Amino acid sequence: MTEQTTPLVEMKNISISFGGIHAVENASVDLFPGEVVALLGHNGAGKSTLIKILSGAYKRDNGDIMINGETADIRNPRDAKKYGIETIYQTLAVADNVDAAANLYLGRELQTKWGTLDDVAMEASAREVMGRLNPNFKRFKEPVKALSGGQRQSVAIARAILFDARILIMDEPTAALGPQETAQVGDLIKQLKREGIGIFLISHDIHDVFDLADRVFVMKNGKVVGHARTEDVTKDEVLGMIILGKVPPGATPGPGAMKVV
Amino acid sequence: MAETIQSTTNSKTSGAAGQAEGNIVARFFRATEIDTRMLGMIGALLIIWVGFHILTGGLFLTPRNLWNLSVQTASVAVMATGMVLVIVTRNIDLSVGSILGFTGMIMGVLQARLLPELFGFNHPAIWIITLAGGIAIGALIGTLQGSIIAFLGVPSFIVTLGGLLIWRGATWFVTSGQTVAPMDANFRLMGGGTEGSIGATWSWVVGILACLAIIAAIINARRQRKRFSFPRRPVWAEYVLIALGCIVVLGAVYIANNYYWPIAIARRYAEANNIAWPEGGLLISQGIANPVLIAIAVGIVMTFIATRLRFGRYVFAIGGNPEAAELAGIKTRWVTVKIFALMGMLCAIAAAISTARLNAATNAQGELDELYTIAAAVIGGTSLAGGMGSIAGAMLGALVMQSLQSGMVLLGIDSPFQRIVVGMVLVTAVWLDTVYRSRAK
Numbered sequence: 060m061t062e063q064t065t066p067l068v069e070m071k072n073i074s075i076s077f078g079g080i081h082a083v084e085n086a087s088v089d090l091f092p093g094e095v096v097a098l099l100g101h102n103g104a105g106k107s108t109l110i111k112i113l114s115g116a117y118k119r120d121n122g123d124i125m126i127n128g129e130t131a132d133i134r135n136p137r138d139a140k141k142y143g144i145e146t147i148y149q150t151l152a153v154a155d156n157v158d159a160a161a162n163l164y165l166g167r168e169l170q171t172k173w174g175t176l177d178d179v180a181m182e183a184s185a186r187e188v189m190g191r192l193n194p195n196f197k198r199f200k201e202p203v204k205a206l207s208g209g210q211r212q213s214v215a216i217a218r219a220i221l222f223d224a225r226i227l228i229m230d231e232p233t234a235a236l237g238p239q240e241t242a243q244v245g246d247l248i249k250q251l252k253r254e255g256i257g258i259f260l261i262s263h264d265i266h267d268v269f270d271l272a273d274r275v276f277v278m279k280n281g282k283v284v285g286h287a288r289t290e291d292v293t294k295d296e297v298l299g300m301i302i303l304g305k306v307p308p309g310a311t312p313g314p315g316a317m318k319v320v
Numbered sequence: 321m322a323e324t325i326q327s328t329t330n331s332k333t334s335g336a337a338g339q340a341e342g343n344i345v346a347r348f349f350r351a352t353e354i355d356t357r358m359l360g361m362i363g364a365l366l367i368i369w370v371g372f373h374i375l376t377g378g379l380f381l382t383p384r385n386l387w388n389l390s391v392q393t394a395s396v397a398v399m400a401t402g403m404v405l406v407i408v409t410r411n412i413d414l415s416v417g418s419i420l421g422f423t424g425m426i427m428g429v430l431q432a433r434l435l436p437e438l439f440g441f442n443h444p445a446i447w448i449i450t451l452a453g454g455i456a457i458g459a460l461i462g463t464l465q466g467s468i469i470a471f472l473g474v475p476s477f478i479v480t481l482g483g484l485l486i487w488r489g490a491t492w493f494v495t496s497g498q499t500v501a502p503m504d505a506n507f508r509l510m511g512g513g514t515e516g517s518i519g520a521t522w523s524w525v526v527g528i529l530a531c532l533a534i535i536a537a538i539i540n541a542r543r544q545r546k547r548f549s550f551p552r553r554p555v556w557a558e559y560v561l562i563a564l565g566c567i568v569v570l571g572a573v574y575i576a577n578n579y580y581w582p583i584a585i586a587r588r589y590a591e592a593n594n595i596a597w598p599e600g601g602l603l604i605s606q607g608i609a610n611p612v613l614i615a616i617a618v619g620i621v622m623t624f625i626a627t628r629l630r631f632g633r634y635v636f637a638i639g640g641n642p643e644a645a646e647l648a649g650i651k652t653r654w655v656t657v658k659i660f661a662l663m664g665m666l667c668a669i670a671a672a673i674s675t676a677r678l679n680a681a682t683n684a685q686g687e688l689d690e691l692y693t694i695a696a697a698v699i700g701g702t703s704l705a706g707g708m709g710s711i712a713g714a715m716l717g718a719l720v721m722q723s724l725q726s727g728m729v730l731l732g733i734d735s736p737f738q739r740i741v742v743g744m745v746l747v748t749a750v751w752l753d754t755v756y757r758s759r760a761k
Contacts, residue, residue, distance in 0.1 A: 114647075116647060135649070136646070136647050136648070136649045137649040140649055146647070148647065152641070152643060152644035152647045152648070153641065153644055154636070154637040154638075154640035154641045154644050154645060154648075154707075155640045155641055155707070156636060156637075156639065156640035156641075156707040156708060157633070157636055157637055157640060161633060161637070165633075165637055165644070165645070165648040165650065166634075166645075166648035166649035166650045167649070168630050168633060170630065174629070175624075175628040175629060176628055176629065176630060176633060179544060179547070179548065182548065183548065200550070
């Protein structure tokens with residue numbers, strides 16, 4: 060990966076607390092175009108919360124978000140989408156009772172010149188996108204509820220890439236999937252990366268993401284333990300960061316690093 | 321959207337039908353893609369009708385009774401279309417009966433007291449201003465309640481329970497409890513009756529137009545499916561659907577046209593127009609009543625809103641998964657406000673129908689209508705868990721409720737007992753629906 064001077068996304072000194080508990084404290088992460096950054100940590104380490112601030116689901120208490128070096132004002136999911144930030148949530152966040160095409164375009168429906176829904180156009184492009192992602196997908200007319208976990212996942216991913224995302228956030232993208240579907244998602248991530256999209260992968264399981272990621276950020280108790288290029292550290296060392304907060308020599312320590320006495 | 325929702329049940333039935341390949345009935349339903357749930361409701365309705373017909377010794381299935389039934393259903397059917405959207409988004413509106421009462425009273429005062437001073441009695445502008453005023457007030461009330469629900473986070477159950485008391489009290493307050501009557505002559509046409517029906521010729525025109533619309537819709541749907549190579553129904557199934565639709569429409573027109581003006585009114589009409597009174601009496605068809613036309617128009621508009629517009633899609637998406645809808649960037653709070661505003665407007669239309677029909681605005685108008693409206697929507701397949709429901713189902717539900725009541729009146733059952741029966745039917749219907757849904761999964 061070529062180093063660039065301006066990161067695609069830079070989150071600086073982000074803090075948020077819920078009822079006096081610091082879910083995220085003074086966290087900084089960055090992401091370059093065409094880069095895959097894994098955000099690792101235990102459940103409750105604050106990684107999902109941090110990323111939900113970027114996707115507009117939560118409002119930060121402190122800190123700045125820069126997109127392409129410029130301060131971005133992200134207050135809600137609509138704002139985030141304007142900056143080309145698309146999110147695939149752990150819970151998939153699909154409306155179960157409507158079909159795939161309706162989900163792909165949810166919130167951004169195509170309309171005919173009379174202001175009615177252009178279902179035909181939406182379904183046509185849904186078929187095109189889904190054909191690229193998951194050629195076996197044929198159940199366009201059924202509510203998403205009737206689909207398997209993998210199919211629902213491909214609907215969620217298709218929704219994110221349909222609108223030319225520049226920044227893709229994937230929260231536990233393979234948690235609900237079987238091995239074959241996991242491999243598919245892996246291929247997809249590589250493909251999107253080649254297209255120059257920056258991707259945040261969030262996971263509590265290092266094995267899911269280590270081979271896909273260019274860099275890892277590790278969080279613990281709401282703070283960033285440190286970050287490292289995946290070629291400079293081993294899986295075991297990263298595991299040490301996740302569990303103990305111990306920063307290996309190949310990594311850059313953050314505010315949450317274990318104090319070496 | 322409704323189509324999408326129904327396709328769940330369709331796909332399930334087609335799956336089940338696949339096992340019984342040779343079964344003619346199963347094949348028929350699969351080919352025509354008739355929603356079995358809707359069919360169950362129509363079946364229940366027919367059982368109720370035939371049952372009452374037998375019990376009353378042939379009084380129920382007469383043109384006169386069916387015509388009255390259609391007029392009586394109109395007001396609740398109009399409100400039920402809005403209640404579907406409210407319930408689909410996991411809300412409830414308990415205030416519709418009181419809003420009906422309040423907007424009805426405002427419209428009564430407008431047309432009977434305020435506007436005649438400006439225009440003189442029965443001026444053609446009066447009914448238009450009155451109706452527009454009532455709808456505006458309904459929209460305002462709905463917007464207020466919707467805003468409290470969406471932006472202040474008070475549960476809709478509580479807000480509209482408060483509304484039930486507030487608007488009923490306000491209804492009383494407008495005229496200190498006095499009944500306002502009579503209504504404007506033009507306004508009264510919205511309530512049905514001899515004057516408020518469109519007569520035989522126009523009824524046939526409406527019926528034939530409806531048939532043409534059915535044919536056009538089926539051809540268009542087939543063309544769209546062909547264009548995108550979706551599976552199509554066999555051609556014979558399309559013909560069956562067209563035939564069924566046209567038979568129902570034209571049959572309804574035929575029945576409406578077979579209900580004639582009462583002799584006294586016909587005689588007066590004959591005298592006024594210098595028509596010689598014929599031997600067998602003068603038979604003038606009532607035709608379709610105006611309130612029924614209004615209800616059908618409302619149903620079509622609401623179906624359009626629910627299935628063809630963004631707003632409708634958002635309503636169903638919010639009902640299916642509120643969090644996903646919010647994360648997808650939908651302004652869920654505004655959608656909620658709009659739903660309640662729409663509900664308020666529909667209450668005003670229902671109020672116009674019922675005040676016009678009664679030829680008076682009373683402070684008890686619309687009492688218990690909230691329960692009939694909710695019952696109609698729920699019987700019509702709207703799930704209280706949210707995300708599912710159809711406008712047509714709710715209107716059919718209103719017809720079921722009204723048929724029960726009307727039949728019991730014909731049987732001479734006391735009104736307290738009527739309520740007991742209606743209550744039991746509601747619970748049973750929802751139980752059956754729960755069983756159906758859990759099987760469908």
